[in-house]
Amino acid sequence: MTERKLEGLKVILTGGSKGIGVHYAGALIDAGAQVAILDVADGAELASQLNASQQRDAARAFHVDVSDEAQVKTVVDDVISWIGDVDVLINNAAVFATLGDAKVTDIESALWDKVMAVNVRGPFLMVKHVAPLMIAKGRGKIVNISSGSAYKGLPFMSHYVTSKGAMLGFTRALARELGAHNINVNTLAPGLILSDSISANQEHLDTNRDRVVASRALKRDGFPEDLLGGLIFLCSSESDFMTGQTLLIDGGSVNI
Numbered sequence: 001m002t003e004r005k006l007e008g009l010k011v012i013l014t015g016g017s018k019g020i021g022v023h024y025a026g027a028l029i030d031a032g033a034q035v036a037i038l039d040v041a042d043g044a045e046l047a048s049q050l051n052a053s054q055q056r057d058a059a060r061a062f063h064v065d066v067s068d069e070a071q072v073k074t075v076v077d078d079v080i081s082w083i084g085d086v087d088v089l090i091n092n093a094a095v096f097a098t099l100g101d102a103k104v105t106d107i108e109s110a111l112w113d114k115v116m117a118v119n120v121r122g123p124f125l126m127v128k129h130v131a132p133l134m135i136a137k138g139r140g141k142i143v144n145i146s147s148g149s150a151y152k153g154l155p156f157m158s159h160y161v162t163s164k165g166a167m168l169g170f171t172r173a174l175a176r177e178l179g180a181h182n183i184n185v186n187t188l189a190p191g192l193i194l195s196d197s198i199s200a201n202q203e204h205l206d207t208n209r210d211r212v213v214a215s216r217a218l219k220r221d222g223f224p225e226d227l228l229g230g231l232i233f234l235c236s237s238e239s240d241f242m243t244g245q246t247l248l249i250d251g252g253s254v255n256i
């Protein structure tokens, strides 16, 4: 990506240390942003590679469990100490690629609660502690990551699909509530994307890959690179009059 549509913007990206998030971090930085990578997984090496490639203080990794309010509050303060401001929040962290297939009759309640805690409470806590900064300056963008599975249903992943459905309602409620403060809230919903992490989950690929590709208008696999144009659009001024919407990037599997 050569055009620097996010020049000077300060971005918080959750779940940026692994999988699709690594590609998001690289694209955001290529577009001119400074990116705080928040993750339970270590992102220090990724941040130093990105800084070396850009020859600037473009990325820093912060350890946080987004489901823990005390940690979220502290990490937002730490990000502010680093870059002083937040223009864009991307809620990408989720329990996903590590989930095995499970019948709804077999899912342990503790696992259900964990998926909801990370995938739903996490984005809520991030917004709770970042939105005040945006409200104070009367500007900001929030991008929640959902999934095409919230539209289509996906067997043996009812905990995950339910959590991603919640992002659609969360986005609409926030768009109404925060619009008065000139804060745009939108959802990016990818179809099945062959990130490094999901590619390591052979069971998930065996259950879903062929069926998903067959369902698409564009008969091919999806890759992290397919999402980058949409993400940058939702973070940039090009989407300034768009809020409460879902951008579905799935090769034409849903809603065509």
Ligand SMILES: NC(=O)c1ccc[n+]([C@@H]2O[C@H](COP(=O)([O-])OP(=O)(O)OC[C@H]3O[C@@H](n4cnc5c(N)ncnc54)[C@H](O)[C@@H]3O)[C@@H](O)[C@H]2O)c1
Pocket: 014, 015, 016, 017, 018, 019, 020, 021, 038, 039, 040, 041, 064, 065, 066, 067, 091, 092, 093, 094, 095, 096, 097, 098, 118, 145, 146, 147, 148, 189, 190, 191, 192, 193, 194, 195, 197, 198
């Ligand atoms: N890959 C796909 O096919 C696909 C499709 C639709 C939506 N998505 C969504 O895209 C996002 C990224 O998916 P991915 O394929 O890269 O999967 P992934 O499981 O590799 O990515 C999740 C990231 O979140 C981090 N994370 C997990 N728990 C956390 C916590 N408690 N606090 C902070 N960080 C935490 C992980 O360390 C990881 O970096 C997820 O929100 C996922 O639901 C993925």
